[in-house]
Amino acid sequence: MGNLFRDIIFITLGALAYALSVTFLIIPNNLGDGGLTGISVILHYAFGWSPGIVNFILATIVILIGYRVLPRRNIFLTVLAAPLISLFIFITENNIEPLGDPLVSAIFAGFFGGIGTGLIFRTGSSMGGTSVIARMFHHTLGWDLTRTNFAFDAVVVLSGLFIIGTLNTMYTIILLFIGKKASDLIIEGLDPRKAVSVISTQAPEITDEVIRQMDTSATVFKGYGGYLKKEADMSYIIINKYQLMKLKRIINSVDDKAFVVIHDVRDVFGGSFSWGKK
The missing domain is CATH 3.30.70.120 (Alpha-Beta Plaits)
Incomplete structure (x- = not known):
C-alpha cells in the first residue's frame, strides 16, 4: 500500500512537471514534442484545438485499444497518468507569454519534461501514448519495442516541419534529446x-x-x-x-x-x- 501511495505521488508530480513544460515552454515558443502530446500540440497550432482535450481523447482511444497487451498494474497507473497529464495541460494551456528564445525554451522544456517522464516511468506506468502503440505492434506483429516507439515519435516530430518550420523542428530534436537524458537520470538515479x-x-x-x-x-x-x-x-x-x-x-x-x-x-x-x- 505504501508503494502504491508513493507511485501515485510520483505520477502526480511527474504529470504536473511534464504538462507545465508543454504549456509554459513548448506551446508559447512554437516548439514540438513527440508522442500523443506532440500530435496534440501540432493540431493546436494548425486548428486552435485545445491540446489538453485532444491529448485526453487520443490517450483514451489508445488505452482502450491497447489495454489487453498491458500488465494490470501498468493499466491502472497509465489510466491515472494519462488523464492527469491532459488535465494539467488543459488547466494551464491558455495565455502564456513566450520567453523569446526558442533554444533556451527547448532546453528547459526537455529538462523539466524529462524529469516528469522519468517520475512516471519510474513507477512502472506509461504515459498512454506511442509506447502503448509500440507494445501493441510488438504483441501482434513481433516488432521491436524501442525501434517502433522511436519510429512513431520520429514521424510525429518530422510532421511538425510543415507547421513550425525547420528551425523549430531542430530545436524540438534538441528538446527530446535533453528530455531523454533527464528521464534516464531520474530512472537510474543520481548515484551511478x-x-x-x-x-x-x-x-x-x-x-x-x-x-x-x-x-x-x-x-x-x-x-x-x-x-x-x-x-x-x-x-x-x-x-x-x-x-x-x-x-x-x-x-x-x-x-x-x-x-x-x-x-x-x-x-x-x-x-x-x-x-x-x-
Missing part, C-alpha cells in the same frame, strides 16, 4: 555505479585490499585465459564512480599488470553489501 572486472594472478590479494581499504565487497571467480592457456582469477567489484581512481591505485599497487575492464551499471539491489562507504 561502476562494475570493475580485474583479471589477475593475484586477484584474491586485490580483493582483500579492496575490502580492507574501501569497505566494500568484492567477489573472486575462477577463470582460464584462452590466449595464455593459464588459470587466471577474476575479481568483480561494484563501486560508485567517485571511488574509481582509488580502486585503480589499489589494483596497481598489488598487480600493475592486471587486466581491468570497467563498465556502467544501471542498477544495483539485493544482498547485504555495503557499496563503498568510504
Whole structure:
C-alpha cells in the first residue's frame, strides 16, 4: 500500500512537471514534442484545438485499444497518468507569454519534461501514448519495442516541419534529446555505479585490499585465459564512480599488470553489501 501511495505521488508530480513544460515552454515558443502530446500540440497550432482535450481523447482511444497487451498494474497507473497529464495541460494551456528564445525554451522544456517522464516511468506506468502503440505492434506483429516507439515519435516530430518550420523542428530534436537524458537520470538515479572486472594472478590479494581499504565487497571467480592457456582469477567489484581512481591505485599497487575492464551499471539491489562507504 505504501508503494502504491508513493507511485501515485510520483505520477502526480511527474504529470504536473511534464504538462507545465508543454504549456509554459513548448506551446508559447512554437516548439514540438513527440508522442500523443506532440500530435496534440501540432493540431493546436494548425486548428486552435485545445491540446489538453485532444491529448485526453487520443490517450483514451489508445488505452482502450491497447489495454489487453498491458500488465494490470501498468493499466491502472497509465489510466491515472494519462488523464492527469491532459488535465494539467488543459488547466494551464491558455495565455502564456513566450520567453523569446526558442533554444533556451527547448532546453528547459526537455529538462523539466524529462524529469516528469522519468517520475512516471519510474513507477512502472506509461504515459498512454506511442509506447502503448509500440507494445501493441510488438504483441501482434513481433516488432521491436524501442525501434517502433522511436519510429512513431520520429514521424510525429518530422510532421511538425510543415507547421513550425525547420528551425523549430531542430530545436524540438534538441528538446527530446535533453528530455531523454533527464528521464534516464531520474530512472537510474543520481548515484551511478561502476562494475570493475580485474583479471589477475593475484586477484584474491586485490580483493582483500579492496575490502580492507574501501569497505566494500568484492567477489573472486575462477577463470582460464584462452590466449595464455593459464588459470587466471577474476575479481568483480561494484563501486560508485567517485571511488574509481582509488580502486585503480589499489589494483596497481598489488598487480600493475592486471587486466581491468570497467563498465556502467544501471542498477544495483539485493544482498547485504555495503557499496563503498568510504
